[in-house]
Amino acid sequence: MSPAVLSVTMGIFSIVTAEILPIGLLTSIGDSFAVSDGTAGLMMTMPGFLAAVAAPVVTVATARVDRRQLLRALMLLLTLANFAAAAALGYWTVLLSRVLVGITIGGFWSVAAGLAERLVPPGSVPRATAVIFSAVPLGSVLGVPAGTFIGDVAGWRTAFVVLAVLSGLVLVALTVVVPPLPPVQVTDLGVLRAALGRTRIALLLTFLIVLAHFGTYTYVTPFLEQVPRLSSGNITVLLLVYGTAGVAGNFLAGTAVARYPRAAFGTSAALLAGATLLLPLSGTSLVGAAALLVVWGLAYGAVPVCSQTWFVKALPRTPEAASVLFTASFQATIGLGALAGGVVVDRTSPSTVLLLGGLTATLVIVVVAGTCPRGRLPIGGTRVPRSR
Numbered sequence: 001m002s003p004a005v006l007s008v009t010m011g012i013f014s015i016v017t018a019e020i021l022p023i024g025l026l027t028s029i030g031d032s033f034a035v036s037d038g039t040a041g042l043m044m045t046m047p048g049f050l051a052a053v054a055a056p057v058v059t060v061a062t063a064r065v066d067r068r069q070l071l072r073a074l075m076l077l078l079t080l081a082n083f084a085a086a087a088a089l090g091y092w093t094v095l096l097s098r099v100l101v102g103i104t105i106g107g108f109w110s111v112a113a114g115l116a117e118r119l120v121p122p123g124s125v126p127r128a129t130a131v132i133f134s135a136v137p138l139g140s141v142l143g144v145p146a147g148t149f150i151g152d153v154a155g156w157r158t159a160f161v162v163l164a165v166l167s168g169l170v171l172v173a174l175t176v177v178v179p180p181l182p183p184v185q186v187t188d189l190g191v192l193r194a195a196l197g198r199t200r201i202a203l204l205l206t207f208l209i210v211l212a213h214f215g216t217y218t219y220v221t222p223f224l225e226q227v228p229r230l231s232s233g234n235i236t237v238l239l240l241v242y243g244t245a246g247v248a249g250n251f252l253a254g255t256a257v258a259r260y261p262r263a264a265f266g267t268s269a270a271l272l273a274g275a276t277l278l279l280p281l282s283g284t285s286l287v288g289a290a291a292l293l294v295v296w297g298l299a300y301g302a303v304p305v306c307s308q309t310w311f312v313k314a315l316p317r318t319p320e321a322a323s324v325l326f327t328a329s330f331q332a333t334i335g336l337g338a339l340a341g342g343v344v345v346d347r348t349s350p351s352t353v354l355l356l357g358g359l360t361a362t363l364v365i366v367v368v369a370g371t372c373p374r375g376r377l378p379i380g381g382t383r384v385p386r387s388r
Contacts, residue, residue: 004119005128007173008112011075012135014167015108017143018078018101019047019334021163024148024239025156026221032156033091037222038346041338043098044218048335050102051109055328058107059187059320067111067181068174075171078104082164086157106327113308113323118181130254133308137246137301145240152232187320195314195321201371202310206329208364209269209307213300214337215344216276216357220293223350227280228289238290242297249301257302257309262368265306269364271299277358280351304330 022029022043030040062070081100088094116128147159196203224230224238249268257264275296283289308326315322341353 002120002124002128003173003177004179005116005131007170007177008071008115008119009132009135010166010170011071011108011174012112012132013139013143014075014078014163014170015101015105016136016139017147018082018163018167019105020044020139020144021147021159023218024144024221024236025151025159026218027225028151028156029094033094035091036346037219038342039091041218041342041345042095044214044338045335045342046095046098047102047105048214048331048333048338050099050331050335051106052328052332052335054103054106055110055324055331056189056192058103059110059324060189060192062107063187064183067115067183068178070111071108071178072171072174074104074108075167075174078108079164079167079171082160082167086160086164088157102331105331109327109331110320110324113326114319115181118184119178130251133254133305134247134250136304137243137250137297139243142243145236145243148232148236148239152236185318185320187318187324191318191321192324195318195325199311199314199322199325201367202307202314203325203329205265205310205364205367206307206326207333208360208367209265209272209303210330210333211337211340212269212272212276212357212361212364213303214334215341215360216337216354217296217300218338218341219345219350219353222345223279223283223354224289226350228284228286230286230289234286238293241290242293245294245297246301249298250305252298253302253305257306261306261309261313262371264302265310266365266368268299268302268306269361269368271295272303273358273361273365275299275358276354276361279354 022040026037026040026043029043030037058070058074077100081097081104084097084100085094088097112132116132117125120128143163147163150159150162221235224235230238253264253268275292279289279292279296283292307330308322311322311326312319315325341357344353344356
């Protein structure tokens with residue numbers, strides 16, 4: 001695989017890991033600053049909301065900037081953000097660092113998601129795209145469990161230092177192996193406004209499935225600590241198991257979603273709903289929790305590729321606009337999900353959060369089924385009758 005593609009993949013891996021690392025360190029960071037689990041969940045809420053704003057703003061503001069230079073600037077920002085979190089003297093400093101993470105996510109994802117066709121020959125584009133998107137589940141498989149392990153052994157600050165070093169190395173790689181990438185398509189506000197009308201179904205499905213997932217997964221560590229009463233070591237192992245299942249889900253969905261987008265999205269939602277609804281009932285032991293986290297990982301591993309596919313099929317002529325809307329909707333809902341879950345968990349329990357998330361995921365199944373009762377419904381939203 002092209003070194004340029006691998007460097008972009010590592011950039012997304014660093015970003016994904018930075019975004020969701022607090023999930024594995026939520027309790028320890030909260031204890032350090034004497035804040036509740038719900039308040040600590042703001043570490044997930046803030047990057048999501050900021051990324052949602054940054055995706056269109058950064059893309060439009062830098063429409064004529066070389067994409068390599070933009071990626072380098074954003075990776076430098078991520079490196080500084082991770083060092084700031086590691087050195088934080090108060091919780092407000094951690095939240096400030098998360099603002100920088102959010103800006104990086106929105107800008108980097110919107111550009112990087114559509115770069116494969118500019119970095120490899122046409123025949124290698126599908127494989128290169130799969131490699132770039134594999135960074136999402138790999139962040140769960142390697143990044144979060146590794147960060148959680150480092151946090152358990154050497155403290156959560158050390159985990160952020162290691163991540164900062166990784167981000168710095170990616171910055172060097174982007175400088176060395178990625179060629180100049182002058183913009184070939186200007187994405188302005190007019191293009192984005194036109195794109196909104198063609199992606200209504202994709203936006204709704206993405207909102208519901210991401211709300212269901214991050215409203216619950218953000219607080220999976222408190223659940224595993226309080227209900228099955230697992231040790232930090234066991235929780236780290238389960239997060240690794242979850243992430244491994246996510247990689248499998250990503251590649252399984254990648255082979256199916258191009259031909260069967262509704263079936264892939266519906267199956268993912270059904271598995272996610274089943275896992276989150278059953279965890280409070282059947283996840284009260286190590287074995288039960290592990291089995292359901294495998295199902296959950298398979299389900300969520302398919303979500304990013306399913307969602308991105310719906311956006312791309314809706315906007316085949318404006319791929320960067322598709323990436324912007326995908327990133328903005330995905331990240332805004334991550335923030336909203338983490339915020340809503342935090343409100344619920346502080347007033348009730350992690351089990352209640354899981355049940356509500358499962359019910360939300362069932363709505364995705366209803367929407368997917370309702371989009372095409374009789375005819376074929378293209379992803380863009382215009383019905384095409386079946387041939388008779």
